[in-house]
Amino acid sequence: MSEGDRSKVLLGAPVAEAMRSDMVARVAALGDRGVKPRLAIVRVGQAASDLAYERGARKRLEGLGMEVETCALDPGIDDAGLDGWLRDLAADPAVHAILLMRPLPSGLDEAAAIACIPPSKDVDGCTTANVASVYAGDGKGFAPCTPEGVMRLLDHYGVRLDGARVCVLGRSLVVGRPLASLLVSRDATVTICHSHTADLALECRSADVVVSAMGRARSVTSKMIAPGSVVIDVGMNVDDEGRLCGDVDYEAVSEVASAVTPVPRGTGSVTTSVLAEHVVRAAEAAAVEGV
Amino acid sequence: MSEGDRSKVLLGAPVAEAMRSDMVARVAALGDRGVKPRLAIVRVGQAASDLAYERGARKRLEGLGMEVETCALDPGIDDAGLDGWLRDLAADPAVHAILLMRPLPSGLDEAAAIACIPPSKDVDGCTTANVASVYAGDGKGFAPCTPEGVMRLLDHYGVRLDGARVCVLGRSLVVGRPLASLLVSRDATVTICHSHTADLALECRSADVVVSAMGRARSVTSKMIAPGSVVIDVGMNVDDEGRLCGDVDYEAVSEVASAVTPVPRGTGSVTTSVLAEHVVRAAEAAAVEGV
DSSP: OOGGGSOEEOOSHHHHHHHHHHHHHHHHHHHHTTOOOEEEEEEESOOHHHHHHHHHHHHHHHHTTOEEEEEEEOTTOOHHHHHHHHHHHHHOTTOOEEEEOSSOOTTSOHHHHHHTSOGGGBTTOOSHHHHHHHHHTOSOSOOOHHHHHHHHHHHHTTOOOTTOEEEEEOOOTTTHHHHHHHHHHTTOEEEEEOTTOSOHHHHHHTOSEEEEOSOOTTOBOGGGSOTTOEEEEOOOEEOTTSOEEOSBOHHHHTTTSSEEOOSSSSTHHHHHHHHHHHHHHHHHHHHHHHO | OOGGGSOEEOOSHHHHHHHHHHHHHHHHHHHHTTOOOEEEEEEESOOHHHHHHHHHHHHHHHHTTOEEEEEEEOTTOOHHHHHHHHHHHHHOTTOOEEEEOSSOOTTSOHHHHHHTSOGGGBTTOOSHHHHHHHHHTOSOSOOOHHHHHHHHHHHHTTOOOTTOEEEEEOOOTTTHHHHHHHHHHTTOEEEEEOTTOSOHHHHHHTOSEEEEOSOOTTOBOGGGSOTTOEEEEOOOEEOTTSOEEOSBOHHHHTTTSSEEOOSSSSTHHHHHHHHHHHHHHHHHHHHHHHO
């Protein structure tokens, strides 16, 4: 196969850049009214993945002129302590948005913590009101940032969804399930696959679009992909040699698919852009309410 | 094909009967504590499908020694009037469960009405808390009765779900979407099809189990069904000759599938049994809380 036949590289940066200009204008408009969008990140402990996401989020939001505060809590904190922090942030009118890093360390009641976050500040779509909104496809609530980022990336690169067969690998509440809801609402025929799926290759080969969110390094191989299909990689794994890699065997799949997202430089920057946009939206809604 | 080769008829009655004995014991135990489970049905107008469901529900619950009251409201009622009725029922400790007949006549705000129902009395799983619970697969909330009934029927007849390919036809919030969630939580590989699906026959023929909830009379034909598969018909339609029929061309599909639910005498009685069980559960929870 010649170099020219290789698949298109679906980079995240152009999507993030396209989202940026709109946000700059909206942040400026809020500034004219004396409002500076502010996100509070609540992190319990020091998990490497939390710290990496926090760095990316802070850089993105601060680069757009927004404020980020981190509540770094001791891993020994109890439910009452954590819920107290969340309730204070919920009540603070200067805080427009709250991002609770999950999963919480074991022993903490995640559902109880989430219930302390008002849906209007829940920019990662984990509260029941926002979950139900995504499920219903009413477009009113906040979707979790990662699956919404996948939709933005697909739209940016003009991938047709209406009537397309889309295979979602993974059924987590953070990515797979909400992504399936968003895709169904956009008229795709969606198959949800997971660890119990009998023949993952068969499912993937039948699809026009494959989105992998399994968290298994390079497990989506070229044999699983139909020629010409689009492959989106939401995986963030570390391989045996300590390198960051996705769920997709990128080099091999690039020879078969029409388009693939790389890892890194793929969906990650779109996720933090969606987070930033949600914070702007939350601040705008609070400003309207405050008038 | 000889008569002996025809598919198994998956009747609803044996499933309902199996659920009945457990409920009889639970209603008796509640009676010993002076509690009689009570359902309030709230109906706006006189839609024929609402009246039919109401009759079936009343017969089922009263046959189990439970109480049913109907609030039949004038179709000219406004949002404030409807919400007032719902709030009164929500506050009444003698009412354990509320069933709001949907869809409401146009002009009424369904989301606002649903928000007046406490999740603990929401036996048809329409409140955001119960929607989110089904979505998360935590088994805590009330699922909508129809999709839970499909699961009960599949389990009763020993249909394997773990790793099975299940095709769900329809993406409504009342059947298709929650059913997909319940099936994914039970480890099935689920494909959600709908009016925009490019090749419905292809999707159905790939499946071990097909569940149709499209509401299109006899639109699932024998050519769409793989030999040996299981076909569940949730459709309730009236054909050109005024007869009740399902989504499935039952006679023809019976020659191909290994098992099919008929309409009538299929899923309907399981749905009302699930409703009855939810009312018992709501009364039990209220009795525990009242201790």
